[in-house]
Structures are given as structure tokens and as C-alpha cells.
Amino acid sequence: MYSAIAANKRNTFLIVGGFVLLLGGLAYWWGTASGNGSSAFWIIAFVFGYALFQYFAASSLAIAMSGAHQIQKADNPRLWRIVENLSISQGMPMPKVYIINDPAPNAFATGRDPKNAVVAATTGLMDIMNDSELEGVMAHELGHVKNYDIRVSTIVFGLVSAVGILADFAIRMAWFSGASRNRDAGQLQIVLILIGVAGWIIAALIGPLVSAAVSRQREYLADATGAQITRYPEGLASALQKLGEYGRPMRRSSSSMAHMYINDPIKPGFVERAFSTHPPIPKRIERLSKIGSSF
Numbered sequence: 001m002y003s004a005i006a007a008n009k010r011n012t013f014l015i016v017g018g019f020v021l022l023l024g025g026l027a028y029w030w031g032t033a034s035g036n037g038s039s040a041f042w043i044i045a046f047v048f049g050y051a052l053f054q055y056f057a058a059s060s061l062a063i064a065m066s067g068a069h070q071i072q073k074a075d076n077p078r079l080w081r082i083v084e085n086l087s088i089s090q091g092m093p094m095p096k097v098y099i100i101n102d103p104a105p106n107a108f109a110t111g112r113d114p115k116n117a118v119v120a121a122t123t124g125l126m127d128i129m130n131d132s133e134l135e136g137v138m139a140h141e142l143g144h145v146k147n148y149d150i151r152v153s154t155i156v157f158g159l160v161s162a163v164g165i166l167a168d169f170a171i172r173m174a175w176f177s178g179a180s181r182n183r184d185a186g187q188l189q190i191v192l193i194l195i196g197v198a199g200w201i202i203a204a205l206i207g208p209l210v211s212a213a214v215s216r217q218r219e220y221l222a223d224a225t226g227a228q229i230t231r232y233p234e235g236l237a238s239a240l241q242k243l244g245e246y247g248r249p250m251r252r253s254s255s256s257m258a259h260m261y262i263n264d265p266i267k268p269g270f271v272e273r274a275f276s277t278h279p280p281i282p283k284r285i286e287r288l289s290k291i292g293s294s295f
Contacts, residue, residue, distance in 0.1 A: 062118070090146065092117075
């Protein structure tokens with residue numbers, strides 16, 4: 001189990017680290033070609049400022065987009081008690097608990113750290129899960145909070161956005177430099193177009209693939225962490241089996257929020273599966289079975 005957690009953290013670091021090097025190389029290429037490297041890094045700084053805003057606003061945005069409403073213990077003692085017991089067992093602050101009125105079984109967690117955590121479950125999830133299964137799902141969600149997954153996803157978002165904006169600026173600069181008949185300006189135009197095209201390819205294709213790959217690793221990690229919290233991986237495995245059988249698109253689903261849920265709320269087609277933010281449920285159950293055998 002601990003090796004699974006370490007492997008997922010290592011994979012996430014390698015994926016994000018590789019993308020940072022790619023972004024840095026693109027910015028360096030820009031600076032060398034244009035003779036004004038500071039402009040590229042100012043663009044990156046702006047994008048990370050925007051990502052920082054998203055980081056602090058993530059919880060409010062997620063709640064608003066999902067249509068969730070906050071509850072207290074008296075509103076749903078069963079869900080509240082499970083979340084409270086799991087939090088106590090981990091020495092974590094009690095997160096805010098929300099319910100989404102939706103028959104599709106699903107749940108999500110958000111929050112930049114354990115002190116600002118939010119967990120939410122749909123009415124459909126609570127209808128089909130027994131207590132051990134619901135406990136497994138909520139332990140998975142607390143695992144996301146414990147592993148600071150919102151922080152990781154914000155970093156990835158900033159990297160992908162930086163490449164896209166960098167590409168857009170390169171194309172615009174190439175267009176303006178084309179107005180000059182100076183030979184050096186013509187060479188700069190060609191280089192900027194190449195940078196812009198490369199940036200667009202990275203932002204439109206490689207970026208989403210990297211983001212999805214990181215998200216899948218974090219899902220595996222949250223599964224392993226959830227099993228570690230409950231010491232009963234069979235509960236989460238059974239819950240995932242039900243999610244595979246009874247899962248359906250949610251009434252208020254958004255691709256920008258898909259990575260937050262325990263089960264994909266959109267149900268993508270064939271093409272979108274390459275960019276899926278969730279690993280296949282059978283593989284997740286298989287990994288949980290291996291973790292269970294280690295107890």
C-alpha cells in the first residue's frame with residue numbers, strides 16, 4: 001500500500017516536472033529569438049497569478065457549479081457522522097459537508113488545504129451505498145484533501161494556460177513583425193510563428209493529456225489513501241463497482257469540474273477517453289484488491 005502511494009507521488013512529480021521543463025524551454029526559445037526574454041516570463045507570471053486566484057476561489061466555484069448546499073449534523077446524521085469519524089481518525093479538521101440533489105451517484109472534494117476543505121455527496125450516492133461503501137467513498141475524498149490535490153491541479157492548470165497564452169502572444173508578435181521589411185525582422189517572424197505553432201500544439205494536445213495523466217495518478221493515490229484511512233479497501237472497491245453499474249451523467253456537469261468527482265460525471269465518448277481524468281474502474285478495483293492483500 002505504501003509503495004503504491006509513493007509510486008503515484010513520484011509519477012505526478014515526473015509528469016509535472018517534465019512539463020515545467022518544456023514550458024521553460026519554450027520561454028527560453030522565445031527570449032533567445034526575440035532578444036526580450038523578460039516578456040515571456042512576465043506572461044508566465046501573469047498566468048500563475050490567475051492560477052493563484054483560481055486556487056483560492058476553487059471551492060466557491062465548485063459549490064456554485066455543482067448546485068450543492070451545505071448541511072449540518074441534523075440535516076443528514078448518517079453522512080455527517082461518517083465524515084466526522086474519518087476526520088477524527090486522521091487528526092484532520094472537520095470539513096464543510098455538502099449534499100447535491102442529483103440521482104447520479106457521485107461525490108467530490110475541494111479545498112486548498114485541510115483547514116479549508118469541502119466534501120460533497122449526491123443524494124443518488126447515499127441511496128445506493130451501504131455504510132462501509134459510503135465510508136470508503138468519503139475516505140477517498142478526504143484523501144484528495146490530505147494529499148493537497150487541489151494544489152497539484154492548480155499548478156497543472158497554470159502550466160497549460162501559460163503555454164497557451166505564450167503561443168498566442170508569439171503569433172501576434174509574428175504578425176506585427178511581418179510589417180517590417182527588415183531581414184532580421186523576417187527571421188524573427190519565422191521563429192515566432194514556429195514558437196506559436198509549437199505552443200498551440202502543446203496547449204491543445206499535450207497539455208490536456210498531461211492534465212488528464214496527473215488527474216488519473218491522483219485518483220489512484222486517493223484510492224490508496226482512502227484504503228489507508230479506513231483500513232478496509234473492500235468498502236471502496238465495492239462502492240466503485242456500484243458506481244460502474246449505476247453511474248450516469250449528472251444534471252449539472254462540467255468538463256472543468258470532472259476531475260474533482262470520484263466518478264466521471266460526463267461519461268465521455270471514444271475520442272475523449274484519451275483525455276479522461278479518471279482511470280478505468282476495473283483497474284482501480286484491481287489495485288485496491290492488491291492493497292487489501294497487504295493488510
